[in-house]
Amino acid sequence: MISLIANETKKVSLRFSTWLYPLIILAIILALSASFKSFVPDIDNVQLILSVNSISMFMVALFSIVVASAVVSSEFSYGTIKLLLIRPYQRWQILLSKYIVVVMYAVILTIFTVVMSYIIGGILTSFGSLTQDISITNPTYSENGDITNVGQTAINALGSQLGYFVIQLIFSTSIAFMVSSLLRSQALAVGIGLFLLFINSIAGGITLMLVEQFQWFKYIFMAPLYYVSMHANGVGMDVKGLSPELAIGVLTVYYLIFMALSFIFFQKRDVSV
Template sequence: MMSLIANETKKLTLRFSTWLYPLIILAIVLALSASYKSFIPDLDNVQLMLSINSISMFLVALFSIVVASAVVSSEFSYGTIKLLLIRPYQRWQILLSKYIVVLLYAVLLTLFVLIMSYVIGGIITSFGSLSQDISAINPTYSENGDVLNASQTALHALSSQLGYFLVQLIFSSSIAFMISSLLRSQALAVGIGLFLLFVNSIAGGITLMLVEQFQWFKYIFMAPLYYISMNANGLGMDVKGLSPGLALGVLAVYYVVFMALSFIFFQKRDVSV
C-alpha cells in the first residue's frame, strides 16, 4: 500500500500544475497584502489573514478540486489505467492510494498558504499578536444583529476558520474525487467539480433562504456545505434550522455515501480503454 501511495505522490509531484497552484495563490496573497497595506496602514498580518482568508482558501479549494477531479479520470484519458490494474493490488487499494494523496496535497497546500500568508503579511505590514481581540474588525452576527464573537482572540478565530475550512475542503475534494472515479472524461470531471464549487459560492445564499422556508432542505448537502463555508470564511451567523453539529452530521452521511459509490463503482466498472 505504501508503494502505491509513493507512486501516486511521485506522479503528482511531476506535474507542473502541482507546483504552479501554490505560486499563483502566493502571488494573489502578495498583491492583496500590498493593497490592504495601502488602504489600511495600521493593519497587521493577523488581521490581514482574517480579511483575505476567504479569497486564499477559495483558491486552495479550487485547485484541490482540479487535482481531485483529474486523479482517476486522467488514467482513463491517457490510457494508463491498465498499467495500474496489472499490478498485484486490489482495485480498492489503488483507488484509496489516490484518494490519500489527493487529501494530503489539499491539506499541505492549505498549511503552506497559511504559513506563507502569515510571513508575507508580516513582512509587508507588521507581525500582530494572535491573542488580540478581533471582534471589532471581524464581527459575526446573529439573526437579531448581536455580535456573536465578542472578545474572541485571533488565534481562536483562525483555528475555527481552519477547522471549518478543512471540513469544506475534504468534502468538496471528495465530491470531485467521486466524479473522477465515476467518469472517464477528465475534462468533464474537472468541469463538474468546478461547477459545484461555483454554484455553492454564488447560489449558497439562496439555499439558506430555502432552509428557512422548507425545513427538509437542510438535509440537501448544498445547504450545510454553504453554512460550513460561511464559518470557514469568518462570516458565520445563525441560520434557522441549521447548526454546526447538524451541518457536520449531514455532510458526514453524504461523505460516506459518496465514498461508497466511488469504491463500489470502481470495483465493478469496465476498465477497457
C-alpha cells in the same frame, strides 16, 4: 500500500501544475495583502490574514478540486489504467492510494497558504500576538448589535476559520474524486468538479434562504456546505433549524455515501480501454 501511495505521489509531483498552483496562490496572497494594506493602512496582522485567507482559500479549493477531478479519470484518458491493474493490488487499494494523495496535496496547499499569509501579513504590518483579544479590532455582531466574539483570541479565530475550511475542502474534493472515479473523461471530470464548486457559490445562498421556508432543504448538501463555507470565510450566519453541528453531520453522511459510491463503482466497473 505504501508503495502505491509513493507512486501516486510521484505522479502528482511530476506534473507542472502541481508546482504552479502554489505560485499562483502566493501571487494572489501578495496582491491581496498589498491591496488591503493600501486601502486600510492601519489594518493589523490578524485582520489582514483573516481577510486574505477568505479569498485565497477559495483558490486552494479550486486547485484541489482540479487535482481530485483528474486523478482517476486521467488514467483512462491516457490509457495507463491497465498498467495499474496488472499490479498485485486490489482495486480498492489503488483507489484509496489516489484519494490519500489528493487529500495530502489539499492539506499541504492549505498549510502553505496559511503560513504564507501569516508571513506576508507580518512583514506588511507586524507579527502581533496570536493570543490577543480580537473583539476590539475585528468584532462580529449579532442581529441585536451585540459583539459575539468577546474574548476570542486571534489563534482561536484563525483555528475556527481553518477548521471550517478543511471540512469544506475535504467534502468538495471528495465530490470531485467521486466524479473522477465515475467518468472516463478527464476534461469532463474536471469540468463537472469546477461546475459544482461555482454552482454552490452561486446557489448556496439561495438554498439557505429556502431552509427558512422549507426545513427539509437543510438536508440537501448544498445548504450545509454553503453554511460551512460562510463560517470558513468569517461570515457566520444564523439559519433557523441549522447549526454548525447539524451542517457537519449532514455533510458527513453525504461524504460517506460519495466515498462508498466511488469505491463500489470502481470495483465493479469495466476498466477496459
